[in-house]
Structures are given as C-alpha cells and as structure tokens.
Amino acid sequence: EVVLTQSPATLSLSPGERATLSCRASQSVSSYLAWYQQKPGQAPRLLIYDASNRATGIPARFSGSGSGTDFTLTISSLEPEDFALYYCQQRSSWPRTFGQGTKVEIK
C-alpha cells in the first residue's frame, strides 16, 4: 500500500500569503496524484489531478507540481475562502490512498 505523508499538519498564514503544501509517497506514484480541498461539513472538492492539472473551475492561484514521490500544492496568494483542509490522493495502485491532510488556518 502506498502511504502518503503530508506536511506540515497545520499551516498558519495570513490572507495574501503564499501557501506551500507537501505530499510525499512511500513509493513512486508517477504523476498519478490529486489534491482535494475540504471545508467543514462539506464534501471534498477536486483541485488538481495528475499532479499538475487544475480541475474545471479551479482558480489559477492553485497549482500542483511534482512526480515520483514528492509533490507540492501551491496557493499563490491566499484568499479568505482558501482556509480549509487539503488532502492528496494517489491513483497509481490499489488500494487508493489519501494523505492525512494539511490544515491551512488563518494566522
């Protein structure tokens, strides 16, 4: 099973700042990694698929990069609505696995 480790667990930033979230895989997942955003009481929302492709309707301030075992989600300038939980997920192998999440909170 591919274990995804996200860091940091919590990121405390102010609106307008840049957020950099990391996801590390226990073995190569090629580019088969997605990022999701989740707000309290809501379903997850797909942000990025296949490491660097923005999903439909996702603002350009969200970008993804990486391949193999190291991946990054960058939010170039935090908007108030971006403070939420973020998960990475791999589709390289079964079982599908998610990271444990990174919380982006207001500083």
Add this chain to the structure above:
Amino acid sequence: EEQLVESGGGLVKPGGSLRLSCAASGFNFSSYSMNWVRQAPGKGLEWVSSISITSNNIYYADSVKGRITISRDNAKNSLSLHMNSLRAEDTAVYYCARDWSCVAGSCKSYGMDVWGQGTTVTVSS
C-alpha cells in the same frame, strides 16, 4: 448540473447491515467508474471501494473486504454499497465520487471530480 445524492445512512447496531445508495444525474453515469470514500468523525478521508463502468473490475479496502459489496445499475443511474457485519469503526460519513471516464473504448481519469454530499452511518449499540 452533474450531481450525486447519497441515501440510506442511519443508526445500526454492531453486527448489523445497511445498504447505501447513490443516485446520479446530469451526466452519463454509465461512462464513469465510481467510488465510495468515507470519513470517520474528526478523521481524514479513507477510500472504501471502486467499481468500473461494466462492474467487471471491483476493488475494496482491506478494512472492509468480505463485509462490503459495491454494485451499480447503469439503467437506473445508481450506485450501491451493501454493508454487513458492521463495526463501530465503520461509523463515518460515506461519500460516492465519480472517477474514470470511458468513451468509445478510451478511458481517462480526471480525478474524483464529482462528489455527493455524503450520508452518515453510525454503528452503535
């Protein structure tokens, strides 16, 4: 509007059974593989099961294997999850989520791009 709506959650005793449903609308359900993903209270996301468009390929997490059956009815645009021998650790919000798109024999994943609002399963005596 592309939409998934789950139903069937509730309170069940340990060892009991439950059937969750997911109704799809606004897209060609029979062209997409589907997933169930759950989230225990205060915890992260856990993939549970996936089913291909023709039901030929089915996968389960080890934590539910042997106790859960995923199925779909493309004619009714419906996905189901039959859960047996339920345990306290199965308590969670269960989401259905759309995945791989297959058109004219060509398949591509754009990620789990459409999710339902979730249905809550509570296993407690």
